[in-house]
Amino acid sequence: MAIICSNCGGSNYDENDVCLDCGFFVNGLPGGTLLDNRYEIIEALKAGGMGAVYLAFDTRLHQHCAVKEMFNTSSGQSGQQDYIIKRFMEEAKLLAGLNHPSIPRVIDYFNTGEDKYYLVMDYIKGRDLYSYIFESGGKGLSEEQILDWSLQVCDVLDYLHNQPRPILHRDLKPSNLILRDSDSRIMLIDFGLARNVNLQSHTQKTVVGTLGYAPMEQYQGHPEPRSDIYSLGATMHFLLVAEESMPFKFPPVRELRSDVSPWMERVIQKSLSLKPENRFSSAEEMYRVLSGELSIDDLIFNPDDVDGLDMTPAPVNKEKPSTARGLKASVALSRAADDPYTGLDSKKIVAMAKGARDKRIVEPLMNILLHDPYDENRRSAATSLGEFGDDRAVDPLIQSLKGEEQEHVLTHVAWALGKLGDTKATEALFEFYEKDVSKKVKDSIKSALIEIGSRRQNGEIVRFLFNLIDEDFTEYTHILPDDSSLYFPSLKNLLIETIRDYDSVTVQFHLGLIYYSKGQKNYALNHFEKAHRWMKEKRQPDSLLFIGKIYQEKRELDRAIENFEMALKLNSSCIETHDFLIDAYYDLAREDAKRCLFDDEIKGYNKIIDDFQDHKDAIFFRGLVSIKQKNNKEALKYFTEYLGHGSRKYSQQAQEYIKDLQQNIFVKIFSTIKEIFKKKDKPEPVKKSKDKRKR
Numbered sequence: 215m216a217i218i219c220s221n222c223g224g225s226n227y228d229e230n231d232v233c234l235d236c237g238f239f240v241n242g243l244p245g246g247t248l249l250d251n252r253y254e255i256i257e258a259l260k261a262g263g264m265g266a267v268y269l270a271f272d273t274r275l276h277q278h279c280a281v282k283e284m285f286n287t288s289s290g291q292s293g294q295q296d297y298i299i300k301r302f303m304e305e306a307k308l309l310a311g312l313n314h315p316s317i318p319r320v321i322d323y324f325n326t327g328e329d330k331y332y333l334v335m336d337y338i339k340g341r342d343l344y345s346y347i348f349e350s351g352g353k354g355l356s357e358e359q360i361l362d363w364s365l366q367v368c369d370v371l372d373y374l375h376n377q378p379r380p381i382l383h384r385d386l387k388p389s390n391l392i393l394r395d396s397d398s399r400i401m402l403i404d405f406g407l408a409r410n411v412n413l414q415s416h417t418q419k420t421v422v423g424t425l426g427y428a429p430m431e432q433y434q435g436h437p438e439p440r441s442d443i444y445s446l447g448a449t450m451h452f453l454l455v456a457e458e459s460m461p462f463k464f465p466p467v468r469e470l471r472s473d474v475s476p477w478m479e480r481v482i483q484k485s486l487s488l489k490p491e492n493r494f495s496s497a498e499e500m501y502r503v504l505s506g507e508l509s510i511d512d513l514i515f516n517p518d519d520v521d522g523l524d525m526t527p528a529p530v531n532k533e534k535p536s537t538a539r540g541l542k543a544s545v546a547l548s549r550a551a552d553d554p555y556t557g558l559d560s561k562k563i564v565a566m567a568k569g570a571r572d573k574r575i576v577e578p579l580m581n582i583l584l585h586d587p588y589d590e591n592r593r594s595a596a597t598s599l600g601e602f603g604d605d606r607a608v609d610p611l612i613q614s615l616k617g618e619e620q621e622h623v624l625t626h627v628a629w630a631l632g633k634l635g636d637t638k639a640t641e642a643l644f645e646f647y648e649k650d651v652s653k654k655v656k657d658s659i660k661s662a663l664i665e666i667g668s669r670r671q672n673g674e675i676v677r678f679l680f681n682l683i684d685e686d687f688t689e690y691t692h693i694l695p696d697d698s699s700l701y702f703p704s705l706k707n708l709l710i711e712t713i714r715d716y717d718s719v720t721v722q723f724h725l726g727l728i729y730y731s732k733g734q735k736n737y738a739l740n741h742f743e744k745a746h747r748w749m750k751e752k753r754q755p756d757s758l759l760f761i762g763k764i765y766q767e768k769r770e771l772d773r774a775i776e777n778f779e780m781a782l783k784l785n786s787s788c789i790e791t792h793d794f795l796i797d798a799y800y801d802l803a804r805e806d807a808k809r810c811l812f813d814d815e816i817k818g819y820n821k822i823i824d825d826f827q828d829h830k831d832a833i834f835f836r837g838l839v840s841i842k843q844k845n846n847k848e849a850l851k852y853f854t855e856y857l858g859h860g861s862r863k864y865s866q867q868a869q870e871y872i873k874d875l876q877q878n879i880f881v882k883i884f885s886t887i888k889e890i891f892k893k894k895d896k897p898e899p900v901k902k903s904k905d906k907r908k909r
Contacts, residue, residue, distance in 0.1 A: 242266055243283070248273075249332060250324050253281055269337060272321070274734075275674050276681050279321060282333040302331050308381065309333075309405060315633065315665075316370040316401055338403065340395045343449075344388035347456050354456045354471055357478050363453075365504050365568055366400040367391065367446055369601075371497035375439040381405075382437050386445035387427040388452055396657035397625045426461050431490060440490040443500060447485025447493075454478075462488065480510055505568030560591040567598035576602060580610040583627075593623045600630025608636045615646055624651070625658040632662030635669040637714045644710055667713045675716075675725065679709040682728065690731035695756045700745075701727060719749045723757060730760060739764045755781035759794060766794075771802045792829055793863070796822050800835075816842050831856075834864045837871065850875045 243266075247255040253270045259280070260267050270281045284302055306323040313319075322334040341349065343363075367386070374381040383390075383405060392401040423432045429444035431437065452458055455470040464486050467479045481503060487493045494500035494513070502508035555563055555575060560582045567575050579602075582595040596614065599607035608631070615627050628646075631639040640663065647659045660680050667676035683705050694701060701724040702708045708724050715721060726741035739761060746757035762777035778795040785791065803818030819835045819842075826832055837852035853868040853875070862868075 243268060249281065249326070250322070252322075253279065253332075253334060255281065270334075272334075275678055277677055278337040280318070280335045280337045282335065284331040284333075299331065302333075306333055308379065312374075312377075312381075314370055314373045316366055316399060317373075318401060318403060338392050338394055338401045340392045340401070342389045342403075343391045343393060343400075343453060346393060347388070347453065352456055354454045357454070357474055360450055360453050361478070361504060363391070363393075363400050364446065364450055365501060367402065367449075368497045368501035368504060370402050371439075371442050371446070372501060375442070375497055380439060382439060383442050383445070384423055384428070384432065384437055386442050386449060387424050388449055391449070396654060396661055397629050398622070399629070426458055429490070430462060430488060438490060439496065440493045443485050443493050443497060444487075444490075446500070447482050450482050451486070454482075477510070484510065484513070501568075506565050507568075560586045560588065560595075564591055564594035564598060567595070567602070573602075573604060576604045576606055580607060583610055583614050589620045589623055592618070592620075593626045596623065596626040596630045600626075600633035603634065605634065605636060608634055608639060612639055612642045615642055621652055621655055624655045628655070628658040628662040632665035635666050637666060640666060640710050640713045644706060648706075663709070663713060670713070670716055672712060672716050675712055676709060679705060679712065679728075683709065687728075690727050693727060693731060697754065697756060700724070700754070700756060717748070719745050722748070726757070726760060730764070735764050735768060755784040755788060755791060758784070759791060762794060762798065766798050766801065769801075771798055771805065774798045775802065792826055793831075796826060796829065796831060797863075812842065830859065831863060834862075834868055837868070841871070841875075846875050846878060 242258045242261070243249075243255045245255055245257055249255065249270070252272060252274050254273055256269045256271060256278075258266060258268055265282055265284045268281045268283065270279050271277070272279050284298075303323070306320065309317075310320040310323065318336040318338055320333060320335050323332065325331040347353075347355070371383070371386075374383065383402065385404060386402070390402065390404045392403055393399075394401050423437075423445075427445045427448045429441050432441045448459075448464070451464050451467060454467050454474055457470065459465065464482075467474050467482055468476065481500075485493055485500065494503065499508065499513075503510050503513070554572075555566070555578045558566075558578075563575065563578050563582060567579055576599065579595045579599050582591050583599065586592050586595070592614070596611065599611060611627055611631050611634070615624065615631070618624050618627060624646075628643065631643060643659050643663055647656055647663075660677075664673045664676050664680070667673040687705065700720060702711065702720065705728075708721065708728075711718065711721050712725070722741045722745040726738045726745060729735075729738035729741060742757045742760045742764070746761065749757065758777045758781035762774045762781065765771070765774035765777065775795065775798045778791060778798055781788070782791045782795060799818050799822050803815045806812075806814040806818060816839060819839050822829075822835045823832050823839070833852050833856045837849045837856065840846070840849035840852060850872060853872045856862065856868050857865060857872070
């Protein structure tokens with residue numbers, strides 16, 4: 215039976231997951247589908263031949279996420295299917311261990327047992343660069359913009375290529391680079407976990423890539439780190455000219471755009487060399503050239519390597535060096551070796567800072583951040599200070615946050631503070647978050663605080679608290695204990711202290727309250743138990759009471775009673791503890807009754823009576839014991855007396871018992887009276903005389 219695509223109207227076979235005409239889903243997961251009892255599908259985002267990506271909601275962490283689905287694993291040969299699944303699981307585990315600001319985090323991975331495998335990642339809200347080009351009018355972008363983005367891509371490639379087990383992306387192209395809305399950072403996506411494989415290859419290399427962006431050696435099954443550099447060069451070429459070229463034949467950029475500098479053209483040409491050995495030797499080397507730290511003239515260059523390109527080195531304009539190139543060697547040599555930044559203008563300093571390792575540049579950058587009149591210089595200085603990782607920059611960045619007015623500068627200041635990860639910035643960031651600023655700035659601050667929290671392994675809790683703050687969550691306030699030292703005045707204070715001092719008793723107890731009120735008992739139990747372990751010296755029973763309540767709700771009554779009894783030892787006069795313990799004993803007795811352990815049931819009631827003789831509910835349990843002893847009159851007396859003291863916890867149950875007892879007593883009385891009347895109305899048998907017997 216044919217399936218009609220809702221996007222283009224094309225006809226497809228039943229077994230197709232993706233429309234043959236437009237690539238849209240035809241057998242996608244419907245909205246509302248719950249995967250792994252956790253991820254609720256919202257809508258489909260995109261699809262490919264082997265997989266699909268959905269926007270979903272994580273019901274455990276209360277945040278959006280992206281779910282990548284690999285399908286059709288059963289349609290190929292058995293060996294190929296097994297290999298695809300193996301590679302999926304291996305790379306999912308590998309990517310789950312990555313931690314880079316330009317790579318979406320892998321949160322989870324699993325399979326459903328239906329030949330479909332899933333990878334859960336951070337949801338990146340933004341636009342891919344391919345779409346960005348055409349949404350911007352289909353024209354090439356500025357050289358300065360491409361330079362900034364290319365530096366970011368080089369940084370993430372350098373990170374991937376230098377892993378203990380080097381990771382090659384193999385599918386770098388404009389549509390796999392997303393410009394994130396919150397902070398304008400380039401995010402590298404789609405690591406191609408689901409891919410076509412060639413089992414006949416003796417090199418154990420996978421043939422993957424996109425025509426026009428993958429180099430020759432990749433199609434030959436021999437990809438290497440410099441293959442990604444080729445793909446980056448092809449991407450830069452497209453972003454500058456807004457035209458896709460024939461595979462392996464790229465016209466010189468300046469033939470299509472004369473305003474592009476000869477230097478940028480040479481960088482792209484070297485990246486696109488057909489032979490890997492003629493490209494940049496590594497992503498780090500390309501980064502150093504792009505940042506101006508290294509001159510392209512110092513690199514070995516083969517002008518005959520790329521077909522159809524004029525590879526003659528472009529002349530250098532010595533009077534006005536481009537910020538894209540940084541300082542020329544002749545200029546740098548003229549400066550004092552101990553102070554290479556004296557006399558340089560701000561634009562030159564921020565250009566030199568990209569990829570620099572010289573700590574002497576930190577102070578000039580801080581000065582630019584606080585005093586330079588140009589927004590772009592301050593933005594670049596903030597970014598460089600964050601990437602440099604020097605703690606001296608924290609205070610100037612906080613100072614800048616309080617005095618800065620430009621949105622695009624503020625987003626980078628917030629990002630830099632998150633990158634540095636110093637908790638002293640927490641309060642300043644949140645105070646700014648509460649101001650009347652744009653959503654873009656708020657999102658950047660939120661990301662920064664989550665990043666700082668992630669340094670202490672609690673980033674997801676920070677994200678969770680932010681969501682509660684945004685929805686003005688107050689449902690937990692009715693369960694706050696009398697001791698106000700166990701919780702904070704607001705969720706804002708809790709969030710700040712969660713970042714600054716996650717291991718404090720108050721943070722753990724307050725988090726327990728939040729999760730308990732949200733019905734997430736296991737998380738609540740974890741935090742209450744931590745709070746109890748760390749507050750033992752305070753002789754504080756409140757954490758034990760919540761632990762006991764959670765176990766009672768989970769019907770683990772022995773553990774509930776154990777915690778309530780420990781709480782009672784800490785404070786024997788606490789009426790609330792008495793109430794909780796009595797209720798737990800009562801639940802246990804009723805469980806015994808269900809299992810027909812009637813002797814144990816009566817023992818449970820008697821324990822309550824003996825241990826809590828003066829408690830207001832003790833008389834109710836005397837009534838229960840009387841019922842078990844079949845002394846209904848005495849039970850009726852106890853229950854009636856219990857209700858005579860006003861509304862109490864078990865009043866409704868007492869009323870039901872009275873109703874049943876009265877009905878039973880009435881029936882018994884009625885039966886007795888009926889028997890009496892039966893005897894009275896029945897005629898006595900006539901005695902026969904002896905005379906009649908003789909006759």
